[in-house]
Amino acid sequence: MFVPVGNASPTFKDSILIMPAVSVGNVGQLAVDLLISSLNMPCVGYIHTDCLIPMVGNDPYATSEESSSELCTNAEVYFLPEKKLAVLQIRSPTVKSKTRQFRHLILSWIKSNRFSQSILLSSSHAYQCDDRQLSGSPLRYLQTLEMKNIIGDKLQKLDLNELETTPAFPGIRETEQQLWIPGGGITKRFFTECSSEHIPLAVLLIFCSEGDNIPEAFTLMNFLNQWLHLVETTGLCKLGKPVDWHIMAVEEETKAPALKDKASVSELQF
Amino acid sequence: MATFFGETVTLSSRAVDEEDEEEGEDENEEDREIKRELEKKREVHLQWNADFSRQFETSSDKTLQISELIIAVGYNASGFLSAFALSSGNWETAGNISLWNEKSRFSRETSLEHPGEPSCIFYRKDENPEVLICQCTCYVAEDQLFQWADKVLGSIEKRSLKVTILSDCPVANYRSPEYISAIPVPFLKALKTRTYNENLCCSSLEQPNVVSGIPAAVLSYCQVHQIPAVLYQCYTDVVKLDSVTVETYKSTLSCSSLRKLIKPCTALSMEILKKLTEDNETQSNLYT
Numbered sequence: 001m002f003v004p005v006g007n008a009s010p011t012f013k014d015s016i017l018i019m020p021a022v023s024v025g026n027v028g029q030l031a032v033d034l035l036i037s038s039l040n041m042p043c044v045g046y047i048h049t050d051c052l053i054p055m056v057g058n059d060p061y062a063t064s065e066e067s068s069s070e071l072c073t074n075a076e077v078y079f080l081p082e083k084k085l086a087v088l089q090i091r092s093p094t095v096k097s098k099t100r101q102f103r104h105l106i107l108s109w110i111k112s113n114r115f116s117q118s119i120l121l122s123s124s125h126a127y128q129c130d131d132r133q134l135s136g137s138p139l140r141y142l143q144t145l146e147m148k149n150i151i152g153d154k155l156q157k158l159d160l161n162e163l164e165t166t167p168a169f170p171g172i173r174e175t176e177q178q179l180w181i182p183g184g185g186i187t188k189r190f191f192t193e194c195s196s197e198h199i200p201l202a203v204l205l206i207f208c209s210e211g212d213n214i215p216e217a218f219t220l221m222n223f224l225n226q227w228l229h230l231v232e233t234t235g236l237c238k239l240g241k242p243v244d245w246h247i248m249a250v251e252e253e254t255k256a257p258a259l260k261d262k263a264s265v266s267e268l269q270f
Numbered sequence: 271m272a273t274f275f276g277e278t279v280t281l282s283s284r285a286v287d288e289e290d291e292e293e294g295e296d297e298n299e300e301d302r303e304i305k306r307e308l309e310k311k312r313e314v315h316l317q318w319n320a321d322f323s324r325q326f327e328t329s330s331d332k333t334l335q336i337s338e339l340i341i342a343v344g345y346n347a348s349g350f351l352s353a354f355a356l357s358s359g360n361w362e363t364a365g366n367i368s369l370w371n372e373k374s375r376f377s378r379e380t381s382l383e384h385p386g387e388p389s390c391i392f393y394r395k396d397e398n399p400e401v402l403i404c405q406c407t408c409y410v411a412e413d414q415l416f417q418w419a420d421k422v423l424g425s426i427e428k429r430s431l432k433v434t435i436l437s438d439c440p441v442a443n444y445r446s447p448e449y450i451s452a453i454p455v456p457f458l459k460a461l462k463t464r465t466y467n468e469n470l471c472c473s474s475l476e477q478p479n480v481v482s483g484i485p486a487a488v489l490s491y492c493q494v495h496q497i498p499a500v501l502y503q504c505y506t507d508v509v510k511l512d513s514v515t516v517e518t519y520k521s522t523l524s525c526s527s528l529r530k531l532i533k534p535c536t537a538l539s540m541e542i543l544k545k546l547t548e549d550n551e552t553q554s555n556l557y558t
Contacts, residue, residue, distance in 0.1 A: 003494045005464075024283045048494045050416035054487040056461060057480035069474040071463055073490045091480075093285070095413045097309075125283075185286045210283055 001105055002077065004045040010079050012086050012113040016228070019088040019106070021122040021190070024183030025208045028121035030217035031224070032089050036078050037061045038231050041087060047075035047109075051102035055092040085230065086115065094186070103190050110199055117150060120190060121220055122205040125183035129207055132164055138207040138216075139223055140164075142179070142191055146200040155202070158226060163205065181205065311370055314410075314417040316425065318365035318392075326425065333427040337400040338527045343484045344438025345511040346504060348405040350519040351436070353543040355403060355531045356393060364402060365392040367418065371411040390418075401531065402426075410484055419487035423497070432466075433492055433499035434527045436519055437485040441505040445479050456506035456518045461489060466498040471522045475503065500525065513547050 004010065018035065020028030035041075040061075052074045059070040074092040079085070094102045110118055126138070133140075140163040141155045156162075165177035181188045187203060194201040204224060208216045225231050297305075318326060318334075325334055340355075342348040355361075367390040374389075389408035394401060410418055423433075441455050459475040475481070481489070485501045492499035502522050506515040522528050 022285055024285055026285045046490075046494050048490070050413075050420075053412045053482070054415045054419070054490050055480050055482050056486045056489045056493070058461065058475055058477055060477050062477070069462065069470075071461060071489065071493050073493055074486075097305075097413060183283055183286055210285075 001047060001049055002045050002109060003048050005043055010044045010081065012079070012115055014114065014116045015079070015081075015084040015086045017086045017088065017110060017113075017115040017118045018224070019118070019120055020090055021120055021185045021187045022090060022093050023123045023185040023187060023205075024125050025123050025210050025213035025216060027123035027206055027208055027213050027216045027220060029090065030213055031121045031220040032087055033060065034217055034221045035224075035230065036087055036089060039080060039083075039085075041078035041080055041085075043072075043076050044079040045077045046073055047077065047088065047090075047105075048073075049075070049102065049105060051094050051098040051105060052090065053092045053095060057091075083230070084116075099186060100189075103186050103193060107190070107193055107197060107199065110194075111197065116200070117147060118194070118199060118201045119224070120187060120201060120203045121224070122181070122184050122187040122203055123208050123213075123216065123220075124181045124187075124205055126207040126209045128180075128182040130164070130166065133207060137161065139219065140205050140207075142203040142205075144191070144195045144199060144201045146198050147202050150200050151202070154227065158223070160204075160223070163203075312411070312414060314367060314369045314414050314421055316365065316367050316421045318425075319363060322364055329427075331427070332425070334425055335400060336402050336426045337430050337432065338530075339402050339404065339423075339426065339431060339433045340527060340531070341404045341406065341433065341435045341484070341488060342437075343406050343435065345407055346438045346506065346515040347436035347519065348407050349511050349543065349546050350516045351403055351405060352546060353516065353539045354520075355528075357539055357542050359395050360397065361393045361395050361403075363391060364394040366390060367406075367422070369408075369410065369414055369418075371409065371414060373409040373411070403531075406484060415484060415487040418484060419491040423488065423491050423495070428495055428497055431497050432527055433488060433497060434522075434525060435485050435488055435499065435501040436522065437481075437483070437501060437503045438515070439481075439503050439505050440509070441507045443479075444505045446476070456504050456508075456515045458518060458521055459503050459505065460500060461485075461503070462500040463489060463493045463496075463498060465496050466500050468498075468500070468526060469524075470500065471502065471524045511547050513543055516543060516547075 002009075018032065020032045022029065037060075040063075055074040057072055059072055062070070072091070075088065075090050078087045078089065088106075124140075137160070139160055141160050142163050143151070143155065163179065163181070166180045168176040168178050179188050179191070184205065187205065191201060191203050204220060206216050206220050322334060326332060329335070340351070342351045369389060389410075390404055390406035393403045393405075404422070423431075441450060441453075444450065444453075444459075446453065458472040459479070460470040460472050461475050461481060462470065480486075481501065481503060485503065489499055489501055491497070502519070502525075504515060504518050506512065506518070508515055523532055
């Protein structure tokens with residue numbers, strides 16, 4: 001499943017893993033693009049699986065003529081050993097019948113590589129927010145018990161709210177409360193499965209609508225940076241945008257707001 | 271979101287579908303059996319001819335000795351190879367891939383020995399048996415793509431293999447800061463794996479354009495397994511087989527794999543091309 005670039009397989013033990021969920025607005029994927037681009041992270045391997053729809057393109061983070069023709073696949077792992085930071089970028093949706101298999105694949109990869117913490121960046125439909133979620137910050141978090149044992153109440157101290165549960169049967173009192181993350185892709189089930197498997201996992205998600213979701217990616221990344229101090233900043237955001245994002249900016253300027261069709265290495269449209 | 275009449279309408283997303291019923295929840299043995307049958311029906315079957323099957327069985331690692339694999343995906347790419355490569359020399363059918371999906375014209379039950387419809391055909395020449403051409407003009411579903419690449423490339427010895435893919439793509443899928451109307455169509459763009467060292471015959475596919483389908487599955491496999499591979503994707507505004515689009519592929523003649531195979535423009539090639547395009551023209555009797 002994980003195939004290293006070259007012959008040497010990197011050691012991920014005790015590293016932090018950051019990965020996106022393919023979710024509304026592709027915000028998690030855009031945020032991961034931002035992280036990889038800002039830290040200039042090298043690709044160390046591929047997740048070669050039949051669970052994701054195949055897709056290839058040229059390097060979206062290329063900064064030179066030479067690197068602009070390096071092939072990228074649908075799921076790649078980037079790693080900075082000196083920061084003990086691994087990032088999995090997922091660039092295409094899961095094959096419809098293989099979503100569960102994919103979650104299990106990633107879960108067992110996390111377990112076998114003994115990452116110290118895993119962080120899932122995700123998003124949820126803003127139009128499905130309930131009254132409590134309509135005001136204040138659009139950011140929310142979830143954490144497994146194992147993650148809480150490691151980081152304590154750090155996320156709360158950073159003024160982040162835990163994702164509220166919703167009644168299983170709205171309007172009926174004393175009904176069971178459940179997690180509901182509409183538009184979140186694999187987020188909810190992955191979180192539940194990580195809880196059952198005792199994996200330290202935190203989910204950071206943002207409520208958003210589809211459109212130009214670069215601002216949401218920055219919001220998510222800025223919070224993550226506030227927590228983990230990944231990129232040096234001096235009051236201004238120094239997160240570097242991938243070079244392919246300029247096409248998105250041009251397309252948004254020239255298209256009417258109602259049109260949602262947008263190009264990005266982080267999305268695959270059919 | 272609420273509409274004017276107060277009803278709630280689900281918004282569509284480019285990233286995620288509406289949450290489907292989770293597979294596995296509330297499934298009984300009958301459901302699982304149906305699912306297994308469906309998966310079996312959708313399997314990709316690779317069948318080699320007798321010669322290749324013998325070679326396959328007698329090799330120590332159950333692989334074929336192929337040095338050049340050329341894959342044409344789409345009518346124009348296949349038409350190019352039919353007119354300019356397969357028209358000369360003694361090419362014979364070496365094998366085929368058969369598969370079934372929702373867009374197949376034939377049901378599995380009507381097929382003969384091979385399940386599904388023979389949809390991708392392999393050809394090789396007696397005088398050069400290490401070169402294999404594959405023409406694929408059928409629809410391969412998203413859950414079959416990985417299997418397709420895995421089965422084809424998994425059965426070939428990787429050590430000295432080089433892969434060339436020619437593929438058609440609608441120009442509507444091409445993203446550019448310029449207006450598409452300002453770009454002369456059709457045009458070629460290339461993608462290559464890390465280990466492919468030859469010069470490209472055209473410019474590289476710029477970001478944020480991506481490639482999907484069989485070309486993506488094959489290139490991904492080659493990238494992961496360090497096989498030199500190149501894709502030449504032709505962006506065209508014509509959906510069907512078209513001589514102008516076919517001739518665009520002639521730019522790939524400077525690629526070493528194709529230079530050995532493709533004959534310069536001959537009368538026979540042009541005749542075959544003309545016949546192929548005529549066969550595909552929809553005759554309209556609206557004004558007759």
